Amino acid sequence: MAKGAKAPKGKKITLNVAKNCIKITFDGRKRLDLSKMGITTFPKCILRLNDVDELDLSRNMIRKIPDSISKFQNLRWLDLHSNYIDKLPESIGQMTSLLFLNVSNNKLTTNGLPVELNQLKNIRTMNLGLNHLDSVPTTLGALKDLHEVGLNDNLLNSIPVSISKLPKLKKLNIKRNPFPKPEESDTFIDSIKRLENLYLVEEKDLCPACLRKCQHTRDKLNKIKSTALTTAPRKAIFSNLVSPNSMAKESQEDWR
Structure with missing residues (x-):
């Protein structure tokens, strides 16, 4: 957007509009789906619907997520991909019920990732791909339940050892990052590249017939x-x- 130009005026979301966008998922959970609505600012009215289990604000034009998002204490699934977000609020660490967080395809920098992310002890999937990250906070290594991590299409030249040692990690996507050339890289980078898009299945995850x-x-x-x-x-x-x-x-x- 050119300097001095006005931000596009997005669609206004009222409480009634938001209520009509609540859907019931196949497993009986309530999802508030406000994706592809042309929203430019976080609609504060949806804070009154903070009992939903899933919130989808993807593919809009949102630039800022307020601290008040932490009022969604029951939220298990948060999708913010394809917006213009450059920073996540520190209060996101209070959303300890989160299992899934997608903030890919935004404007996030490393400084825009709060340390408080390490408080999401139950998180299983975190997608930070298609952003402007030049490093990954080592604190993510504290998220022992992480199964999938997306770091593709960033500005990374290394991955913290703490990420590679996550005990339940099954998928790590680090495609299209400016890692050192093979002859210049150490054994860790070589091994981490071999993990890329690797699916590991443990016996306990399979039903008897599949096993x-x-x-x-x-x-x-x-x-x-x-x-x-x-x-x-x-x-x-x-x-x-x-x-x-x-x-x-x-x-x-x-x-x-």
């Missing part, structure tokens, strides 16, 4: 692999030929 299927497939692959290693390659046999073209040579005159 049996995975074990059967694994045994089948191991059998094929062992067979390939022990079986000598077969050679082609030309019992009647001195060389592949010997008969052709002998019959050249006949063909002519």
